[in-house]
Amino acid sequence: MMQNQILKKGKLYLLSSITASILLSGCFGGEEKKEVSAEAVVKPVEQPKVEQPAGTAVAESVVKEAVEKVEVAKEEVKDVVATVEKEVQQTPITTPTIDGAKLYAKCSSCHGANGEKVALNVSKIIKDLSKENFISAVKGYQSGTYGGSMKTLMTGQVKSLTEDEIKAIANYIIK
Numbered sequence: 001m002m003q004n005q006i007l008k009k010g011k012l013y014l015l016s017s018i019t020a021s022i023l024l025s026g027c028f029g030g031e032e033k034k035e036v037s038a039e040a041v042v043k044p045v046e047q048p049k050v051e052q053p054a055g056t057a058v059a060e061s062v063v064k065e066a067v068e069k070v071e072v073a074k075e076e077v078k079d080v081v082a083t084v085e086k087e088v089q090q091t092p093i094t095t096p097t098i099d100g101a102k103l104y105a106k107c108s109s110c111h112g113a114n115g116e117k118v119a120l121n122v123s124k125i126i127k128d129l130s131k132e133n134f135i136s137a138v139k140g141y142q143s144g145t146y147g148g149s150m151k152t153l154m155t156g157q158v159k160s161l162t163e164d165e166i167k168a169i170a171n172y173i174i175k
């Protein structure tokens with residue numbers, strides 16, 4: 001009975017020591033910290049008057065088991081840190097490049113695969129425009145300040161494009 005209680009107390013102390021040692025050592029716990037925690041664990045078990053050496057043997061195995069558990073926990077923490085570090089390294093910090101070819105795809109039905117056609121027999125051949133004129137024409141369609149008889153049609157085509165996207169299309173079509 002008595003011995004059981006002592007062991008129970010020892011175990012409780014052990015648990016808190018393990019927790020403390022995990023918290024203290026973190027993932028870089030060295031040999032020193034391991035020893036300190038082992039001593040702290042042994043003391044409360046040894047202090048009470050345990051007559052049979054059997055008690056000490058049990059206590060030792062409990063300590064050994066606990067130390068092993070701490071080692072496993074340390075390895076787990078190391079793994080988590082390694083995973084997080086890897087993920088941080090792999091996260092791209094640059095914005096993805098805008099694909100002018102992809103954006104131009106919906107324009108090609110009227111303007112031709114390379115901007116070489118007179119769209120609906122009305123437009124200029126857009127590959128022959130300067131990049132500046134191309135950009136200002138598209139911006140003009142967006143704001144309603146540019147265009148001929150079919151300008152509303154073009155406004156619908158380009159209204160959702162951002163400035164960077166317009167530039168990407170210009171770079172793709174105009175060499």
Ligand code: HEC
Nearest residue numbers: 106107110119120122123124137147148149150151154157
């Ligand atoms: C349904 C056919 C059609 C589609 C699709 C279309 N366009 Fe047009 N585009 C036209 C027509 C017609 C005009 C001439 C409109 C006008 O009267 O100003 C024009 C004019 C233009 C002009 C000015 C050329 C000029 O005549 O001054 C540019 C630049 C242009 N389009 C770019 C684009 C781009 C970029 C896309 C795709 C995002 C696109 N267009 C999609 C038919 C089309």
